[in-house]
Amino acid sequence: MFDLGGYGPQLASGTLTTIELSLLSLAVSFLLGLIGASAKLSKNRAIKGAATVYTTIIRGVPDLVLMLLIFYSLQIWINDFTDWLGNITNNSYSWQLDPFTSGVITLGFIYGAYFTETFRGAFLAVPKGQLEAARAFGMRPFLVFRRVLFPQMMRYALPGLANNWQVILKATALVSIIGLSDVVKAAQSAGEATFRTFYFISLAGAVYLVLTMLSNGALLLLERKYAIGVRRAVL
Amino acid sequence: MIQIIQQYGLAYLGWDGYNISGLAMTLWLLVVSCGVGFCIALPLAIARNARSPFVWVPVWLYTFIFRGTPLYVQLLLIYSGVYGLDFIHNTAPFNEFFRQAINCTLLSFALNTGAYTTEIFAGAIRETSHGEVDAARAFGMSRVTLYRRIVIPSALRRALPVYSNEVILMLHATTLAFTATVPDILKVANDAYSATYDPFDSFILAAVIYLCVSFALIFAFRRAERHFLAFLQP
Numbered sequence: 001m002f003d004l005g006g007y008g009p010q011l012a013s014g015t016l017t018t019i020e021l022s023l024l025s026l027a028v029s030f031l032l033g034l035i036g037a038s039a040k041l042s043k044n045r046a047i048k049g050a051a052t053v054y055t056t057i058i059r060g061v062p063d064l065v066l067m068l069l070i071f072y073s074l075q076i077w078i079n080d081f082t083d084w085l086g087n088i089t090n091n092s093y094s095w096q097l098d099p100f101t102s103g104v105i106t107l108g109f110i111y112g113a114y115f116t117e118t119f120r121g122a123f124l125a126v127p128k129g130q131l132e133a134a135r136a137f138g139m140r141p142f143l144v145f146r147r148v149l150f151p152q153m154m155r156y157a158l159p160g161l162a163n164n165w166q167v168i169l170k171a172t173a174l175v176s177i178i179g180l181s182d183v184v185k186a187a188q189s190a191g192e193a194t195f196r197t198f199y200f201i202s203l204a205g206a207v208y209l210v211l212t213m214l215s216n217g218a219l220l221l222l223e224r225k226y227a228i229g230v231r232r233a234v235l
Numbered sequence: 236m237i238q239i240i241q242q243y244g245l246a247y248l249g250w251d252g253y254n255i256s257g258l259a260m261t262l263w264l265l266v267v268s269c270g271v272g273f274c275i276a277l278p279l280a281i282a283r284n285a286r287s288p289f290v291w292v293p294v295w296l297y298t299f300i301f302r303g304t305p306l307y308v309q310l311l312l313i314y315s316g317v318y319g320l321d322f323i324h325n326t327a328p329f330n331e332f333f334r335q336a337i338n339c340t341l342l343s344f345a346l347n348t349g350a351y352t353t354e355i356f357a358g359a360i361r362e363t364s365h366g367e368v369d370a371a372r373a374f375g376m377s378r379v380t381l382y383r384r385i386v387i388p389s390a391l392r393r394a395l396p397v398y399s400n401e402v403i404l405m406l407h408a409t410t411l412a413f414t415a416t417v418p419d420i421l422k423v424a425n426d427a428y429s430a431t432y433d434p435f436d437s438f439i440l441a442a443v444i445y446l447c448v449s450f451a452l453i454f455a456f457r458r459a460e461r462h463f464l465a466f467l468q469p
Contacts, residue, residue, distance in 0.1 A: 057446065060446040060449040060450065061442045061445050061446050061449070062409075062421075062445055063407060063410075064407075064410040065410055065424070065438060065445060068421070068424075068428075068438050069435065072435075072438070073434050073435045073438075170304070170305035170306070171305070172305075173305035173307040173308055174305075174411075176307075177414060184305070184307065184311070188311065191315070191316070196319075197311075197319045198316035198317060199316075201312045201315070201316045202312060202316070204308055205300075205304040205308045208303060208304045208305060209299075209303045213303075
């Protein structure tokens with residue numbers, strides 16, 4: 001049944017690339033989301049406006065369009081920048097962007113907007129009195145965030161986070177379009193070489209299904225961790 | 236930028252000289268896939284809430300598989316995988332159908348959005364308040380009448396906000412059609428980029444068009460919500 005025609009190693013390394021890409025993009029978009037949500041709730045009009053523009057535009061434009069836009073333009077901008085840097089310092093610099101890095105940057109940048117909205121809702125769900133109490137204890141803003149706001153808002157944010165994570169995991173398949181050898185790309189080339197495209201693409205689909213199931217399990221554990229101390233209504 | 240608009244403006248909007256392209260193609264993909272997806276989803280959503288596991292398990296499996304794998308993989312499977320199967324190749328109607336990129340694209344889009352829509356509608360049907368159903372039964376409605384008059388209209392209304400999200404996500408997903416050589420907005424942008432080597436201008440034009448369509452859809456669904464969900468307003 002599992003006749004991989006010698007393409008097992010490629011598929012395995014492709015799967016690994018997919019997992020690395022999704023986890024790194026998750027980390028980037030998680031951070032961007034926290035920053036964006038703080039910006040959206042800030043009292044400064046300019047910061048709030050910038051965050052609103054960011055989330056509106058990113059969520060209104062398809063991720064594949066943004067990905068191609070950023071992937072092709074980013075290299076040109078980097079070249080311009082290194083040329084400019086070379087001119088003023090009389091040296092020559094160059095930095096080639098590989099598909100993996102630009103995949104992480106674009107996916108992180110795009111899904112950061114979705115995380116911003118998730119975190120904004122979750123920040124608002126934490127009772128204000130708790131933050132005020134923490135300030136009254138003399139905690140600095142960062143300590144308030146770390147000890148009071150973050151652990152509680154994670155409980156509200158988890159369902160949204162889970163959703164976003166599944167979307168990111170599936171969006172990594174798009175990065176094979178800009179040339180990254182992830183599991184889809186590996187399955188494609190294996191299929192073309194052996195004339196068994198249906199079989200190999202199905203295999204790639206099965207990899208995603210397994211990853212989805214694994215992350216559902218991990219999420220259940222996280223949900224239990226962040227629900228400590230919360231009493232559920234018994235119906 | 237001006238050169239690209241002059242040369243490709245019409246192609247971005249709807250006509251590349253030979254076929255419909257760009258915006259018109261994207262809207263066609265969106266309307267057909269959402270329409271077919273809706274027609275698949277409605278009966279499946281009812282089946283998803285059935286008591287017999289022989290009915291709901293197959294539907295669950297369908298939504299699980301299509302929501303658990305990327306649309307790009309599904310498109311590849313149908314576009315390049317299915318056509319390679321001997322059985323498809325040797326059966327005339329299937330051969331005819333799967334040879335056309337647009338058919339494969341529409342099929343995979345419809346199956347994908349059908350799976351998401353099934354779960355959305357099934358959730359809404361599940362949340363129907365038991366009072367409404369009890370009252371309908373007390374009126375002596377049969378199961379079919381109950382579904383036709385009470386459960387489905389009410390569930391569709393309540394599903395509207397979530398469904399509007401799904402339609403906008405589907406608009407974003409139609410961009411994948413360009414990987415199957417269907418001339419949608421992104422394909423035109425990609426062609427403009429290959430001809431001019433100006434990625435930013437080519438793709439930003441596409442992005443602006445998509446943004447406008449997204450906003451138009453959001454506006455239309457807001458109006459629809461105000462109309463159909465008026466009874467929920469305070």
